[in-house]
Amino acid sequence: DADVTQTPRNRITKTGKRIMLECSQTKGHDRMYWYRQDPGLGLRLIYYSFDVKDINKGEISDGYSVSRQAQAKFSLSLESAIPNQTALYFCATSDDRDSYNEQFFGPGTRLTVL
Amino acid sequence: GQNIDQPTEMTATEGAIVQINCTYQTSGFNGLFWYQQHAGEAPTFLSYNVLDGLEEKGRFSSFLSRSKGYSYLLLKELQMKDSASYLCAVRALTGFQKLVFGTGTRLLVSP
Numbered sequence: 156d157a158d159v160t161q162t163p164r165n166r167i168t169k170t171g172k173r174i175m176l177e178c179s180q181t182k183g184h185d186r187m188y189w190y191r192q193d194p195g196l197g198l199r200l201i202y203y204s205f206d207v208k209d210i211n212k213g214e215i216s217d218g219y220s221v222s223r224q225a226q227a228k229f230s231l232s233l234e235s236a237i238p239n240q241t242a243l244y245f246c247a248t249s250d251d252r253d254s255y256n257e258q259f260f261g262p263g264t265r266l267t268v269l
Numbered sequence: 270g271q272n273i274d275q276p277t278e279m280t281a282t283e284g285a286i287v288q289i290n291c292t293y294q295t296s297g298f299n300g301l302f303w304y305q306q307h308a309g310e311a312p313t314f315l316s317y318n319v320l321d322g323l324e325e326k327g328r329f330s331s332f333l334s335r336s337k338g339y340s341y342l343l344l345k346e347l348q349m350k351d352s353a354s355y356l357c358a359v360r361a362l363t364g365f366q367k368l369v370f371g372t373g374t375r376l377l378v379s380p
Contacts, residue, residue, distance in 0.1 A: 160309075193345070195372060196356075196357070196372060197370045197371055197372040197373055198356070198370040199370075200310070200367060200368075203367070213367070238289070239321065243309075245311060245312070255300075255317045257302070257314050257317065258314075258362070258368060259314075260311035260313070261311060261313050262311050263311055265309075
């Protein structure tokens with residue numbers, strides 16, 4: 156079983172719709188992250204969370220919001236989707252007790268906004 | 270701020286050796302990661318360097334020179350399955366220690 160799961164894996168939606176992407180992990184990590192990946196731009200950080208009570212904006216948080224419902228769950232919402240939010244979205248986790256603090260990525264959600 | 274540069278694309282032949290370079294400029298440095306990402310899939314961890322020198326792990330090795338802001342990933346005995354993007358990421362020396370990713374190098378291995 157995958158340690159970091161994302162749902163849905165693919166989603167097509169229309170401009171102006173609200174959409175939620177969900178991430179769950181069984182690794183027991185405190186830290187969770189949301190990234191988006193666009194061709195030629197690499198991975199960019201949207202939001203991150205150290206624990207359930209800690210939420211922080213990343214470099215491209217405008218148009219997005221998040222919710223950390225539990226240690227294992229971190230959801231990303233697009234309140235009113237727009238076409239330039241079409242991208243591949245990744246959730247990641249890490250363990251701050253690990254000397255590497257390596258990030259483990261979910262399988263990704265491919266979002267298309269028409 | 271931080272800036273990371275790596276070549277956009279490289280090609281190599283099965284069985285050969287390839288070196289993927291990464292240069293970075295950062296206001297604080299606390300380690301460099303290499304990730305492998307097959308098309309449409311999640312990035313997976315390959316290596317981590319925080320001190321100068323070479324880290325070897327099977328067919329893959331990673332080198333770091335902090336004074337030069339330079340790292341490379343060396344892939345030996347290339348296999349077709351090594352065709353993927355290779356992402357260089359630098360960890361900032363801040364309270365959060367976030368990762369900043371380069372745009373990735375797409376490697377195509379041909380027979």
